[in-house]
Amino acid sequence: MGNKRFEFGKNWKNYLDNLSDEQIKEAEKSLRQWFGVKNLEGKSFLDIGSGSGLFSLAARNLGARVFSFDYDKNSVGCTKYLKHKFYKGDKLWQVEQGDILDKTYLSKFEKYDIVYSWGVLHHTGHMYQALQNAGDLVADNGILFIAIYNDQGSMSKMWKIIKKTYNDLPGALRGFISVPFFIALWGGRCAKDILRGTPFVTWKAYVKKRGMSPWTDAVDWVGGYPFEVAKPEEIFDFFHERGYSLEKMMTKQGGNGCNQFVFVKRS
Numbered sequence: 124m125g126n127k128r129f130e131f132g133k134n135w136k137n138y139l140d141n142l143s144d145e146q147i148k149e150a151e152k153s154l155r156q157w158f159g160v161k162n163l164e165g166k167s168f169l170d171i172g173s174g175s176g177l178f179s180l181a182a183r184n185l186g187a188r189v190f191s192f193d194y195d196k197n198s199v200g201c202t203k204y205l206k207h208k209f210y211k212g213d214k215l216w217q218v219e220q221g222d223i224l225d226k227t228y229l230s231k232f233e234k235y236d237i238v239y240s241w242g243v244l245h246h247t248g249h250m251y252q253a254l255q256n257a258g259d260l261v262a263d264n265g266i267l268f269i270a271i272y273n274d275q276g277s278m279s280k281m282w283k284i285i286k287k288t289y290n291d292l293p294g295a296l297r298g299f300i301s302v303p304f305f306i307a308l309w310g311g312r313c314a315k316d317i318l319r320g321t322p323f324v325t326w327k328a329y330v331k332k333r334g335m336s337p338w339t340d341a342v343d344w345v346g347g348y349p350f351e352v353a354k355p356e357e358i359f360d361f362f363h364e365r366g367y368s369l370e371k372m373m374t375k376q377g378g379n380g381c382n383q384f385v386f387v388k389r390s
């Protein structure tokens with residue numbers, strides 16, 4: 124038993140089995156809304172920690188030239204699966220295994236118009252180095268879109284222990300943590316919706332938000348380790364000091380989950 128990493132890719136594999144056109148469209152909509160554009164024609168898009176590959180696919184569908192990499196070989200497999208399914212042989216979408224902490228690996232990269240790293244950099248074990256490295260890949264006047272876990276003080280410390288315990292357990296026993304968590308999270312919401320006469324309305328709204336699946340996200344949350352957190356102002360200060368302007372932000376307002384930021388790198 125040691126400092127095991129959560130195997131994100133295995134979780135994404137189950138998710139892709141049920142990926143719908145609607146979820147893909149929602150992912151595209153999320154990108155269009157965050158960047159305030161109709162499409163990404165003529166833009167280069169780097170997806171760091173591409174996971175399922177859904178947002179790489181969405182960016183490619185919107186016309187961007189896409190490069191995706193992920194540390195986890197199963198995540199890479201998932202992204203390659205989506206590429207093969209929708210863009211077989213396409214030269215404008217590349218996928219490979221890579222580590223945002225590996226400076227030698229990163230040295231081959233050009234600068235990108237958009238660097239997208241949603242829910243990734245806090246899972247590297249060295250979040251601030253990862254933030255720096257991701258920012259270094261953004262072109263002048265380019266965009267950096269990141270989502271970083273909100274710092275909830277003692278709650279975050281407790282979650283770190285739960286996540287570490289989850290990863291230290293043998294696979295067969297992990298359901299003893301993830302299933303009760305999922306029921307606690309969704310049981311109340313679903314019961315309320317049924318009582319209001321609007322069954323599954325919250326569930327459907329969740330899927331619509333980023334095209335994600337509640338179960339995959341719940342397992343991802345419980346298992347996601349290494350795990351670091353930051354207050355919104357810490358992320359703002361970090362990039363502000365390095366010459367980035369904050370364009371858009373959505374925080375969890377003290378709650379659980381990721382604060383999202385769109386920065387522009389000033390030339």
Ligand SMILES: C[S@@+](CC[C@H](N)C(=O)[O-])C[C@H]1O[C@@H](n2cnc3c(N)ncnc32)[C@H](O)[C@@H]1O
Pocket residue numbers: 131132171172173174175178192193194195198221222223224240241242243244246247343347
């Ligand atoms: C929560 S998932 C997010 C996936 C995707 N960005 C999304 O929005 O759905 C985090 C991903 O970050 C990847 N990751 C973790 N550490 C990494 C690193 N050092 N370099 C690149 N990817 C990493 C994981 O393998 C995983 O696929």
